[in-house]
Amino acid sequence: MPTKVILDVDTGTDDAVALMTAALSPDIELVGATTVNGNTTIDYTTENTLRVFDWIGMPQVPVYRGLDRPIVRSQVARGMATRIHGDLLDLPEVSHGATLQPGHAVDWLIETYLASDGDIVLCPVGPLTNIAMAIQKEPRIVDAIPEIVIMGGAHDHGNMTASAEFNIWLDPEAARIVVNCGRPIRMVPLDATHRALVSTEDAARLRALGTPAGEAAARFVLKRIDGYDATQPMPHRPGAAPVHDALAVCAIIDPTILTTDFIPVDVEVHAELSLGRTVCDFRFRSGKPANVHFATDADEPKFVRMLLEILGRTA
DSSP: OOEEEEEEEOOSHHHHHHHHHHHHOTTEEEEEEEEOSSSSOHHHHHHHHHHHHHHTTOTTSOEEEOOSSOSSOOOOOOTHHHHHHOSSOSSOOOOSOOOBOSSOHHHHHHHHHHTSOSOEEEEEOSOSHHHHHHHHHOGGGGGGOSOEEEEOOOSSOOSSSSSOOHHHHHSHHHHHHHHTSSSOEEEEOHHHHTTSEEEHHHHHHHHHTOSHHHHHHHHHHHHHHHHHHHHSOOTTOTTEEEOHHHHHHHHHHOGGGEEEEEEOEEEOOSOSSOTTOEEEOTTOOSOOOOOEEEEEEEOHHHHHHHHHHHHTOOO
């Protein structure tokens, strides 16, 4: 039986690959996608999500627009994210029926989980604003979520500040609510995604698949490589870049793609120098119980093979 999944996205380039991977994988039943402010503003993240499903011939996947700013802070991030993603994805305007659903993403998440059999994995790959708001608005949904697979966080180094990863940094209060919600959590941080890079050669292989998803993924990977080479090059792999969000989706399909430690994790929300840092207690100094399966490594060859296999499919 395919695993039911809801993706919560701030659709830029890596979210787009994640959406296509989830939608086309025979091992996932994509229940829907919710959008949030993050890589770009909510108008663009929502439009980009619709374009992705329209492009791959899956306009029936429901899309719900979510929150346009963090739950406490007012920032709408630009800068580095724009350099790597842009605002609108390099895909045609919607022409095959992908349509934004009525209603708010937070309300749809609540209604969907309360009506479920407790069998829908929640996979947020952007800031955790929608998820935290849903938990705060209706705490009963927590018991209905079997697992939360988060793309976000970092231990070794950040990408927004010296110690904070972008998704967590943008809405740290939301992230703190989610990581402490009491449900099983797998976190796919930079420590893992930077160990599973996709190269210019891999982009050529994706394009050679001859499918809409393969072509789109090739475009997005090349844009990411250009952006990373300009802003934060991968020292051990020039001409390659992480595709963070797609790794989280692949980890739902095959958990062995990650190496994880089950440890206490919390999020810093007050510090002057480390706002948004995921505080990883590998040595259990805090005395708190483990709450997160935190990924420290990833299988790059398996990741690339999975992308090639799945994105070679058509709807």
